[in-house]
Amino acid sequence: MERRRSVYMDYAATTPVRPEVLEAMAPYFSERFGNPSSLYALAREAKEAVEEARGRAAAAIGADPGEVFFTAGGTEADNWAIKGTALRGKGNHIVTSAIEHHAVIHPCRALDRQGYRVTYLPVDEFGRVDPADAEDAIADETILVSVMAANNEIGTIQPIRAIADIAHDHGVPFHTDAVQAIGAYPVDVDDMGADLLALSAHKFGGPKGAGALYIRRGTRIGTFMDGGAQERGRRAGTENVPGIVGLGRAIEVATADIEGHSRRLAAMRDRLIRGILDDIPDTRLNGHPVERLANNVSVAFRYVEGESILLLLDALGIAASTGSACTSASLEPSHVLTACGLPHEEAHGSLRLTLGSRNTEEDVDYVLSVLPGVIGRLRDISPLRGEA
Ligand code: PLP
Numbered sequence: 001m002e003r004r005r006s007v008y009m010d011y012a013a014t015t016p017v018r019p020e021v022l023e024a025m026a027p028y029f030s031e032r033f034g035n036p037s038s039l040y041a042l043a044r045e046a047k048e049a050v051e052e053a054r055g056r057a058a059a060a061i062g063a064d065p066g067e068v069f070f071t072a073g074g075t076e077a078d079n080w081a082i083k084g085t086a087l088r089g090k091g092n093h094i095v096t097s098a099i100e101h102h103a104v105i106h107p108c109r110a111l112d113r114q115g116y117r118v119t120y121l122p123v124d125e126f127g128r129v130d131p132a133d134a135e136d137a138i139a140d141e142t143i144l145v146s147v148m149a150a151n152n153e154i155g156t157i158q159p160i161r162a163i164a165d166i167a168h169d170h171g172v173p174f175h176t177d178a179v180q181a182i183g184a185y186p187v188d189v190d191d192m193g194a195d196l197l198a199l200s201a202h203k204f205g206g207p208k209g210a211g212a213l214y215i216r217r218g219t220r221i222g223t224f225m226d227g228g229a230q231e232r233g234r235r236a237g238t239e240n241v242p243g244i245v246g247l248g249r250a251i252e253v254a255t256a257d258i259e260g261h262s263r264r265l266a267a268m269r270d271r272l273i274r275g276i277l278d279d280i281p282d283t284r285l286n287g288h289p290v291e292r293l294a295n296n297v298s299v300a301f302r303y304v305e306g307e308s309i310l311l312l313l314d315a316l317g318i319a320a321s322t323g324s325a326c327t328s329a330s331l332e333p334s335h336v337l338t339a340c341g342l343p344h345e346e347a348h349g350s351l352r353l354t355l356g357s358r359n360t361e362e363d364v365d366y367v368l369s370v371l372p373g374v375i376g377r378l379r380d381i382s383p384l385r386g387e388a
Contacts, residue, residue: 006317007363011203011295011356012152012180013321017246018205018357024249025207028242036239037230046241053248057212060251061178061197062188069213069231070244074179074200077213078103080224080235081175081196082146086111087222089143095167096146097121097129097158098339103198104146104177105335121147126288127156127340134163138170145174149181149192153336153352154287155296157185164193173219179203179211183254184293185262195219199251201243205357206250210243262294265355268364272297272353275368280375286337286350295355300337300346303385304378309351312374318367321352345384 008016017025028049034042036050051065058065071077082094082104096108098120108118119137121129129147138145145167150157164174175196181187183204189197197214201207215221215234227236254261276299277283286298301309306322313320333347342350353367379385 004317005363005366007359007366008319009353009355009359009363009367010319010321011359012352012354014202014208015205015356016358017202017207018250018253020253021206021246021250025242025246028245032241034241036241037228046239049245050239050241053244056248056252057199060182060187060255061199061214062190063214064217066232067189067215067217069215069235070239070247071211071213071235072209072237072240073211074101074177074198074203075103075211076224077198077200077211078175078177078179079107080213081198081221082107082144083111084221084224085144085173085175085196086116087224088220091141091143093117093119093139093141094144094146095119095121095134095137095142095172097123097148099123099127099151099153099156099336100146100148101152101177101179103179104148108146117141123156123339125341126291127151127154127286127336128288128291129158129163131159131162131166135166138167138172142170142172145172146176146196147174148177148179149187150178150184150293151287151336152180153334154298154340155180155293155354156288157181157291157293160192160194168193173216180293182251183258183261184295186255186258189214189216196221201247201250204250204254207243207246210240210247212247261357265359266294268355268359268361269294269297271361271364272355272367273299275364276371279368279372283375284346286340286342293354297353297355299351300342301349301351301375302346303382304349304375306348306350308378309349309374312377313370316370316374318370321354322350 034046036047054065058068112118121133167174173195177198179200182199195216201210225236282302337347
């Protein structure tokens with residue numbers, strides 16, 4: 001076995017802030033601390049920085065700066081898209097998918113409890129929505145179709161444009177949670193057909209607690225955060241100036257060499273997938289074999305618990321994640337994996353490795369060298385194995 005290394009392979013959870021991003025943010029914590037709403041030079045400096053960041057974010061997604069609204073992250077942007085549409089929509093039905101992030105599923109459930117009807121589109125074994133199912137689900141009362149661009153657990157990329165076109169044919173706006181897509185592949189709101197799009201800075205080398213909602217001009221959406229007149233009266237609250245500056249710089253850097261970056265990650269991803277499937281029996285790949293994020297490896301090992309894998313990997317210096325996002329209160333397996341048809345015991349034995357800018361081929365070698373031993377040890381003591 002190789003010597004112990006420290007390997008971070010959980011970039012879908014969060015990413016380190018890039019040095020150039022930190023450098024851009026730093027002055028806005030200290031000497032340029034002004035409130036953008038105030039009326040003096042110090043404040044104007046902060047306001048200009050916010051507008052510059054808005055321009056950068058807009059340019060990165062093919063939008064007009066006037067269509068970008070800063071939020072406190074991806075969760076707020078998704079909540080705003082869904083609940084804000086409900087506030088202004090002339091119906092009571094929402095179409096989404098069964099494998100959305102909780103930032104979409106839970107606001108939909110909240111509306112469900114208030115009398116809205118929500119259709120959760122099924123996915124195939126690879127986690128893909130069939131656009132024909134969206135067509136069948138849309139009714140006269142439908143106010144929004146919301147399907148994520150790429151899934152955070154299994155990395156599957158959705159046929160977003162086809163779904164958006166169907167929504168538009170019925171006069172229904174289309175929202176996409178693009179939190180995992182930005183920086184992973186080129187995102188353009190027109191190419192995608194998005195009327196609403198959520199993004200989050202900490203997923204692409206920016207700070208936590210900073211995000212944005214793209215709102216296509218003319219889209220009917222109510223105000224979600226009431227208070228002051230910030231963000232042209234549509235999202236109240238003093239701007240997180242350093243966070244917004246960080247978002248702007250990070251999206252610029254993350255989208256500058258997107259092809260080269262994702263090619264490098266995809267090569268490591270494919271070596272990991274091949275190595276794991278070749279060396280460890282009773283293992284399968286979760287998600288789509290081709291239509292998948294360049295940085296995502298998600299595998300299900302039979303007879304083992306994902307949490308146990310994480311503990312042993314952590315002891316070996318590897319930070320990873322499990323597809324079965326158990327909360328302390330419940331041991332429910334991942335809704336994403338079960339929607340893909342995985343039986344509960346396999347959904348519980350899933351591991352997600354997500355790659356990013358600091359990973360190297362040596363990290364891949366290390367993971368491949370220790371993982372078979374980890375799974376072997378757990379299977380040796382697994383009560384599940386005896387039942388097979
Ligand atoms: N949507 C997806 C697909 C995500 O992966 C995440 C973060 O895990 C979110 C939304 C929430 O974003 P944030 O952490 O900025 O609230």
